[in-house]
Amino acid sequence: MRIDIVTLLPELIRSPFEASILKRAIEKGIVEVHMHDLRKYGLNAYNQVDDYQYGGGAGMVMMIEPLDKLIHELKAQRDYDEVIYMTPDGETLNQGMANHLSLKENIMIICGHYKGIDERARMLFVTKEISIGDYVLSGGELGAAVLCDSLIRLIPGVISDETSALTDSFQDGLLAPPVYTRPADYKGMKVPEILLSGNTKAIDQWREDQAYQRTQQRRPDLLNED
Helix, strand or coil, X not given: CEEEEEECCHHHHHHHHHCHHHHHHHHCCCCEEEEEEHHHHCECCCCECEEECCCXXXXXXXXXXXXXXXXXXHHCCCCCCEEEEEEEEEEECCHHHHHHHCCCCEEEEEEXXXXXXXXXXXXXXXXXXXXXXCCCCCECHHHHHHHHHHHHCCCCCCCCCHHHXXXXXXXXXXXXXXXXXXXXXXXXXXXXXXXXXXXXXXHHHHHHHHHHHHHHHHCHHHCCCC
């Protein structure tokens, strides 16, 4: 997979890809992540990338011309399965969306700033708009990093135990059940006996029951029960 990120602040988004699972995925050659500084495509001697919005009102708008130049340059080199714009009014990111996007080959992510990008850029280039929640950030970079992490970790070979990602919360529509590790007894707090039994079938059933109960208590909206 290749991910091209269009940003005004490449230094802000670079650090998540220099550590942990994302770094290893890049070093293994499983994924390529490239940052593209939009200011290099800005207008005039000041590399202008934003301007006042028509109709008045507070806040600046990212101009279409710099985006057009950069996106056309990238598209001339490869075809993109999705051109994603990170925006608060996009579709909320969930596990199903991450699963779907993890199967793509080439993705471009546009990080907005200020009041957003000129609507014509959304109409011309964007194929999918994504939000990571009902709140506003200073820019799309942190949202783009969250999106990249959520889908890269699903690509075969990124996580050493690939079944681990398949048992995460939301994969089956439920929250993950409680998990325990050594010691079996810590200050009187004991691991449930069923997990020490070695009875795989019974353990699986316990985890399924616990996942359902936890979802019912914490996220009943996920169950869609009448």
